[in-house]
Amino acid sequence: ILGGHVAEPHLRPHMASLQLDGEHVCGGFLIAEQWVLSAAHCTEETDGKLFQVLLGAHSLTEPEPHKRLYRVRAQIPHPGSNIHNNKDDLLLLQLEEKAELNEHVQVLRFQREDRDVAADTVCEVAGWGTVSHSGRRPDKLYQVERPVLSRDDCNHRTRHDHTITRNMMCTDSRKKDTCKGDSGGPLVCNGVAEAVVTAGSRVCGNYKKPGIYTRIAPYAAWIDGVMASVAG
Numbered sequence: 242i243l244g245g246h247v248a249e250p251h252l253r254p255h256m257a258s259l260q261l262d263g264e265h266v267c268g269g270f271l272i273a274e275q276w277v278l279s280a281a282h283c284t285e286e287t288d289g290k291l292f293q294v295l296l297g298a299h300s301l302t303e304p305e306p307h308k309r310l311y312r313v314r315a316q317i318p319h320p321g322s323n324i325h326n327n328k329d330d331l332l333l334l335q336l337e338e339k340a341e342l343n344e345h346v347q348v349l350r351f352q353r354e355d356r357d358v359a360a361d362t363v364c365e366v367a368g369w370g371t372v373s374h375s376g377r378r379p380d381k382l383y384q385v386e387r388p389v390l391s392r393d394d395c396n397h398r399t400r401h402d403h404t405i406t407r408n409m410m411c412t413d414s415r416k417k418d419t420c421k422g423d424s425g426g427p428l429v430c431n432g433v434a435e436a437v438v439t440a441g442s443r444v445c446g447n448y449k450k451p452g453i454y455t456r457i458a459p460y461a462a463w464i465d466g467v468m469a470s471v472a473g
């Protein structure tokens with residue numbers, strides 16, 4: 242997160258850190274007791290290995306009550322996701338067991354009505370992604386508030402040049418933006434997860450390249466289908 246600040250501890254009990262060998266790779270969030278939603282492109286450099294999911298954390302390293310690392314039983318990328326574009330950039334992770342819910346570990350509901358969030362709505366995004374242009378990785382969860390940018394503005398040829406589909410949305414990226422390691426985290430507007438951070442052009446904090454997110458509502462049926470199909 243660039244240009245943000247350290248989050249209030251444990252105000253986002255739905256936040257997950259997707260880790261490989263103890264290292265934070267991407268964000269995610271709890272959508273059901275045994276399911277985490279994240280971004281498919283986070284598996285790009287995992288060489289087929291399964292993530293471990295850290296729940297209930299504020300600091301990635303310090304001992305905290307209710308902080309727990311869960312093994313993953315299954316990782317299901319959206320069938321339309323691929324490494325060449327940001328389309329269908331969603332990943333479902335089934336935990337080995339149901340997460341123990343408490344004040345630090347909670348499910349976050351996601352938007353099921355397929356209607357655009359109005360431009361200029363101020364939403365918030367949090368993550369353990371890099372907090373400086375030099376790529377400094379934080380120990381604590383950071384957050385930043387960002388206004389929604391209309392799809393027409395985001396699709397301007399000097400910005401994302403008509404690559405933003407109706408399954409995506411954008412936020413202004415002037416100075417304050419998501420960055421490497423924030424992918425997979427939720428964009429929360431009025432307390433509801435509207436979208437999931439995607440890497441887009443993989444530049445951060447440049448107002449010419451607004452932050453891009455995968456809207457969740459268009460995928461509600463896919464999410465429900467996967468959760469219903471994979472034996473609990």
Ligand SMILES: CC(C)CC(=O)Nc1cccc(-c2cccc(CN)c2)c1
Pocket residue numbers: 266267282283284285286414418419420421422423424438439440441442443444445446451452453
């Ligand atoms: C395996 C993955 C971690 C690879 C990856 O995602 N790399 C990467 C590199 C630079 C910027 C970003 C990035 C992420 C989220 C938002 C943005 C821009 N707002 C950039 C992402």
